[in-house]
Amino acid sequence: MELLNDHGLRPDGRKPNELRIVRCKLGVTPGADGSAYLEIGNTKAIVSVFGPSEMRGNHKSKMLTDSSFINCQYSIAPFSKSERRTPRPRDKKSMEMTINLHQALKSVIRADLLPRTQIDIMVEILQADGGNYCAALNASTLALIDAGIPLREYVIACTASLAKNDVPMVDISFLEESIGGPSLTVAMLPNSKQIAFVEMSQRFHLDNLEKVMRTAQKGCEDTFRILNNAVRLYLKEIGAPNNFGQD
């Protein structure tokens, strides 16, 4: 199988610059301060945010007097892939993902406004079909917005790859990952165009890197527009019955 067929289409029938369908829902877990569910194609993630709240239990020693302690936990459900995997606590992949998520989220959360508090961000991947990091980060952004936590702006991630050593492709699925294109993950702040996180699965030729990077950034901006619309719709839905809290 190849990444692009003779008609210039990808294995799942998308054009090179086409995103998978993004669906999302905010306020899904009633017990949390903020929560979101996000699908990117068949990749599904659910995130719950608790806090900002008083430092709890064993985290107490990590209290920061000038900012908030951000406790981020990524985990992948045992049933999320084609073969069931027995859940292992603290496996290397999840730990790495946790650190990467933390890095991107830290760059947007205005933790300096919330001293002596803790924010818990619990991420669960329900179905893994490529772009787990993107689904996790985008859903976390939505959940943080739902929780009313001050953010500099959205932080959105997207992947990109290169087919036939020439054509950049956006939003890589699991199948495309396993066929073996190199993949680039970018997390960016869409308004200020700053980059919060970049990761490459393998080496790109320098001539191609810029092209692929630009494609990934375009993907981020497109995703941002979709998610921002969803947030606005959600706000109107929860705000209309109480006249947006106005007397």
Added chain:
Amino acid sequence: MSDEELVPVVFKHAIDRIPLTTPSEREVSNLFTPGEFVTAEEGLLRGHGTYIDDGEIKSSVAGMREQVNKLIYIRALKGRYNGEMGDVVIGRIAEIQQKRWKVNLNAKVHAVLLLSAVNLPGGELRRRSVEDEHMMRQYLSEGDLISAEVQNVSQSDGSLSLHTRNLKYGKLSQGVLVEVPPNLIRRTKTHFHNICGASLIVGTNGYIWIYPTPESSEAAGGFARNLELKVDVKEREAIARINCCIQALVACKMMIYDTSIIAAFESAREFSTKDLLLPEVILQIAMAAQMKMGALE
């Protein structure tokens, strides 16, 4: 309990679930999301929920723009409780420290209740002695619920200090605690109500205490707690119904204050108590309550 009294369990697919809020296409002008440009006008003060980037005011939360004279701020539609001086709150004792209790109010950090800010048995002018400090756990221990008033909001970090220097505040004994999102509570003249066959304390922090109306007014407040009191079935049912009505209003994201609770309670009269948990009934109660309130205004 006989068989016909049991509530049948209703299973529903997620797709058949009744939506309690409806998506609206209506354009709302002053709605902002994080990172969105608010204004570049000169001479404005930026308040909560905003930050300055390149001389422009931008929003940092998702919510409504509010302007008071020159002050611009974004009020988040959801979030933790932000205290204001004079708010009536319900809290739970979380910790005991030197001369103070730490109270969980569902805010960002625990509030402080000083030993000197409570009415101790023996009159208002009593001196607080070292013995009182040792006795603190006997007055209020971890897990106790109290009603109190916000005495002061710290200028530096926004932390709250409380007081219970009034007989209407104090330790709560028998009743039901309902937790609702704090942004749905409307600040009104009074937060103590005696409606629908029970008494209510609507805490501004989103905690609502429903309790049987005390027979004598002096029983409320202080540290007295009567756990022997038998609450009769009628009152317990009223409490349960009020609880369900508040939950229905919350599910439909409607404001919670005395008028809306009474309206919901009146609308719920035609349903039996056990039906009040059904989503169809919840929706109907909320809609009927909204109509009633619309007719009042």
